[in-house]
Amino acid sequence: MSATAHLAIQNVTRQFMVNSRIITALQDVSLSVAAGEFVTIVGASGCGKSTLLRLGAGLDTGHQGEIRHRGEPVRGASLERGIVFQEPRLFPWLTVERNVALGLENAAVSKADKKRLVDEHLELVGLTGFAKAYPHQLSGGMAQRAGIARGLVNRPDVLFLDEPFGALDAITKAHLQGELQSIWSREKITMILVTHDVDEAVFLGDRVVVMSPRPGRIREIVPVDLPRPRDRTSAAFATVRAHVLQSLNGTTSARDPRPTPADATPVLPRPAPAIAVAR
Amino acid sequence: MAVLTVTEVHAAGGAPRVWRKRTMRGLTALLLPAALLLLWWTASDRGWLAEQILPHPVYVFEALRDMLASGDLVYHVGVSLRRVLIGFAIGACLGLALGIAMGLSERVEDYVKPLFLAFAQIPTLGWIPLLMLLVGIGETLKIIVITKGALVPMTLNTFAGIRNVSPRYLEVADALRFTRWQRLRLVILPAAIPFVFTGIRYGLTHAWTSLVGVELLASSEGLGYLLVWGRQMFWLDTVIIAMLAIGVVGFIMDGGLNRTERLIQRWKRSEI
Numbered sequence: 001m002s003a004t005a006h007l008a009i010q011n012v013t014r015q016f017m018v019n020s021r022i023i024t025a026l027q028d029v030s031l032s033v034a035a036g037e038f039v040t041i042v043g044a045s046g047c048g049k050s051t052l053l054r055l056g057a058g059l060d061t062g063h064q065g066e067i068r069h070r071g072e073p074v075r076g077a078s079l080e081r082g083i084v085f086q087e088p089r090l091f092p093w094l095t096v097e098r099n100v101a102l103g104l105e106n107a108a109v110s111k112a113d114k115k116r117l118v119d120e121h122l123e124l125v126g127l128t129g130f131a132k133a134y135p136h137q138l139s140g141g142m143a144q145r146a147g148i149a150r151g152l153v154n155r156p157d158v159l160f161l162d163e164p165f166g167a168l169d170a171i172t173k174a175h176l177q178g179e180l181q182s183i184w185s186r187e188k189i190t191m192i193l194v195t196h197d198v199d200e201a202v203f204l205g206d207r208v209v210v211m212s213p214r215p216g217r218i219r220e221i222v223p224v225d226l227p228r229p230r231d232r233t234s235a236a237f238a239t240v241r242a243h244v245l246q247s248l249n250g251t252t253s254a255r256d257p258r259p260t261p262a263d264a265t266p267v268l269p270r271p272a273p274a275i276a277v278a279r
Numbered sequence: 280m281a282v283l284t285v286t287e288v289h290a291a292g293g294a295p296r297v298w299r300k301r302t303m304r305g306l307t308a309l310l311l312p313a314a315l316l317l318l319w320w321t322a323s324d325r326g327w328l329a330e331q332i333l334p335h336p337v338y339v340f341e342a343l344r345d346m347l348a349s350g351d352l353v354y355h356v357g358v359s360l361r362r363v364l365i366g367f368a369i370g371a372c373l374g375l376a377l378g379i380a381m382g383l384s385e386r387v388e389d390y391v392k393p394l395f396l397a398f399a400q401i402p403t404l405g406w407i408p409l410l411m412l413l414v415g416i417g418e419t420l421k422i423i424v425i426t427k428g429a430l431v432p433m434t435l436n437t438f439a440g441i442r443n444v445s446p447r448y449l450e451v452a453d454a455l456r457f458t459r460w461q462r463l464r465l466v467i468l469p470a471a472i473p474f475v476f477t478g479i480r481y482g483l484t485h486a487w488t489s490l491v492g493v494e495l496l497a498s499s500e501g502l503g504y505l506l507v508w509g510r511q512m513f514w515l516d517t518v519i520i521a522m523l524a525i526g527v528v529g530f531i532m533d534g535g536l537n538r539t540e541r542l543i544q545r546w547k548r549s550e551i
Contacts, residue, residue: 057454059450059453059454077453077454077455077456078456079455079456082454083454085447085450085451087447089447089448089450089451091448091451091465091466091470092546092547093469093470093472093544093546094465094469094546095546102451102455102465103455105455105457105461105465106455106456106457106458106461134545134546135546136546136547
């Protein structure tokens with residue numbers, strides 16, 4: 001709500017040493033996110049989008065440049081910044097309820113409040129009946145919902161989502177995108193979502209950040225001025241999507257013609273699926 | 280409630296079938312022992328091996344009955360079991376502590392692991408001559424040898440378990456700002472449990488091996504002693520009974536371990 005950006009990423013560069021070669025995952029990236037905004041980041045594999053997300057969340061701190069959250073420099077993870085990973089990463093030895101409650105493990109709330117908050121968030125993601133189930137008893141979509149509940153339960157100021165629906169089938173994915181959008185509009189939590197799915201980026205984002213690889217940079221920021229909930233079949237939606245796609249195509253074909261997975265993967269700290277967004 | 284529903288759906292149609300399958304598997308497990316017994320019986324009946332070397336199953340059975348009636352067998356099993364349990368308990372606790380310490384701290388690993396690995400390479404029985412001179416041939420010797428047998432696999436497996444905790448889980452712990460204790464209690468230890476159980480299982484096997492070894496060399500009671508005594512006196516029935524007793528006790532212990540492991544890891548899909 002303030003005039004200064006809620007989350008300010010300024011001239012951030014991140015380099016990794018891979019086989020004694022320096023690889024620049026991010027080069028001079030700047031991005032400001034307003035409070036309550038939904039920003040989506042889209043790009044081909046190796047464009048540093050996940051790196052940027054991890055830096056924003058404070059899970060990685062080896063960068064040059066500055067990242068500030070509400071004016072405070074980000075120097076590590078914080079309960080103010082939640083994260084949802086691509087895989088749900090639930091602990092298989094805990095029930096769904098206990099997994100979600102982990103988000104409150106270090107929050108200053110009473111035991112009764114904890115219970116209430118967990119129940120509320122299970123309801124929010126539609127898992128009320130599965131509180132006592134173990135993760136292996138859930139489908140992929142249900143497990144990811146539990147992961148989202150764990151990220152939300154502490155009411156973070158910003159929620160970072162790293163390709164949260166990447167591993168799901170199309171129907172479950174569309175359904176969860178809708179649910180995430182309604183949670184966002186109800187709860188007014190700032191959300192930053194990384195994806196390689198242009199459709200998802202346009203459907204969810206107030207702005208779509210298009211990134212280009214090697215080195216990872218922001219190519220364009222596309223505002224999406226469409227009313228919510230958005231109709232994926234509308235002409236206006238198609239226009240924005242075409243714009244983003246075109247921008248993305250430029251990122252992979254202009255500079256070096258064919259990104260090879262072998263080149264692209266080592267840039268990220270963990271292996272990312274090599275998915276060619278453009279052909 | 281949902282958990283119940285899930286299992287009920289699985290079990291509802293198949294309860295009798297599950298039972299039949301379990302019975303079948305139990306019977307299948309008996310087939311091989313039965314075949315061996317039959318082979319043994321035939322071999323003895325036909326005189327394929329001299330009776331001094333392979334006594335007839337009936338003799339062995341009679342000897343077993345006598346040893347049970349006189350309480351001898353129970354006594355020797357008791358003596359050995361006590362040694363194994365004490366030695367194993369000490370070895371497992373030390374191994375768990377050492378494995379956790381080395382797993383959590385690279386400094387401890389750097390200080391301790393090279394020596395430990397060298398120490399582990401020396402066979403348990405190789406320690407006996409030196410230990411005999413240091414502590415004599417009493418109970419202490421046996422307990423120390425068994426402790427060493429259990430300690431090595433327990434330490435190495437616990438260490439591996441702690442080092443193998445997925446970095447993805449640890450990242451979740453970071454994101455949720457877990458304290459060191461929360462990391463250990465909520466993430467590292469539960470994730471390492473399967474390895475720890477492998478360590479317990481190997482540790483127990485090694486404890487038995489060490490027990491028999493040390494009793495062979497220096498004991499006047501216990502199952503290892505029975506083996507040596509039986510061989511020296513050419514009482515092969517006694518030897519076979521001692522071997523069977525070790526096998527049966529080990530089998531029961533392993534079963535108990537399995538149950539405990541399954542109880543602790545209820546979250547794993549139970550195999551039907």
